[in-house]
Amino acid sequence: MNTFISAVLVGLVGVFCMWDSRLLGRLNFEQPLVGATLVGLLLGDVPTGLAVGAAVELVSMGLVQVGAAVPPDMVLGGIVAAAFACLTDASAETAMTIAIPVAVLGQLLGIVFRSIIAALTHVADSAIDNGKFKTAYRMHICAGSGLYAVMYFLPIFLAVFVGTDLVQAIVNMVPEWLSTGLNVSTKIMTAYGLALLLTMMIKKGMTPFLFIGFLLAAYLNLSVIAVALIGVCLAIVFMGFKFNGSHATAGVDSDYDPLEDDED
Incomplete structure (x- = not known):
């Protein structure tokens, strides 16, 4: 299999995994473990x-997207790293050095593309x-x-076809002030996103x-x-108090079994 075909196939794997949460209904294909395994399957x-x-999955488990915050795209990084390892016979440890910069690049691309898509939402x-x-459907x-x-196909295709050095060079070309600003903004958006979730979920008693x-x-x-x-233990305890209290209020014996035969 030549490099061009490999790059196209790996890029399509990335598109498929990305569409999981956009079109397929969240079937958990958008995970580094699944994406990298599919890449290994295609590349033999x-x-x-x-x-x-x-x-890569172990690293991504500590990254949670809250609200509008955009963490490093470990799915993108995992797919490119898996392709790199399969095509060059590199170890998983070596491939991890590729996954991180690619994930950071995916984070930057995610912020840009989400801004564009937000404009399409108004349309x-x-x-x-x-x-x-x-028209709304097409948008x-x-x-x-x-x-x-x-957003997924191009960086994956270029990284596999041209080489991962290109991805590292692009990441290095990003000005420090821009990357710092994006990182700070994502941290702020994390708190803001959590606050938005709390306004919808939290109640006075909670x-x-x-x-x-x-x-x-x-x-x-x-x-x-x-x-x-x-929290689970407290929920079980309070649920027990609630139901026991409701039985006592209704005057119903909690040990009463309606299936028992009447002895009278």
Whole structure:
């Protein structure tokens, strides 16, 4: 298989994985492990693709997209790294040095393309107001998905066809003030996105539990999993109190079994 065909196939894998959350309904194809494994399958080296995907997946598990914040695109990085490892017989550890700069490039591209798509959203809104539903459909489904496809296909194709040195050179060409500004803005947007989610989700009675979780994490240095398990335990306890209280209020014996035969 020549380099051009390999680059096209790997690029199409990236487009397919990206469309998972845009067109396919979130089937979990948009994961570094899945994307890298598919690359290994196409390039005839599944073990290497799986190893690279697992390594990148471990890194991506600590990156959560909250609100409008855009983390490094580890799916894009994992796909390019897997292709690099499969085509050059490099190890998963060596491929990881490629995944990070590609993921950072994907982060920058994601911010740019999301800004463009946000403008298309206003065009779609205007079309809906004017009753032009086909135009809105084309803006939302065709144009939006097409732009995302270009965002994934081009960097993957160029990275595989020309070489990963090109990707590293592009990342190095980004001015420091721009990359710093983008990183700062993404951190601000993370807090802003979380605040937006809280305004929709939190209720007056749930506010104390939010602060309890914050205090547990901040002052006891508990992990997110530990805090979540404590929350589950508290939920079970309070649900028990709630149902026991409702039985007592209704005057119903909680041990009563309606299937028992009447002894009288």
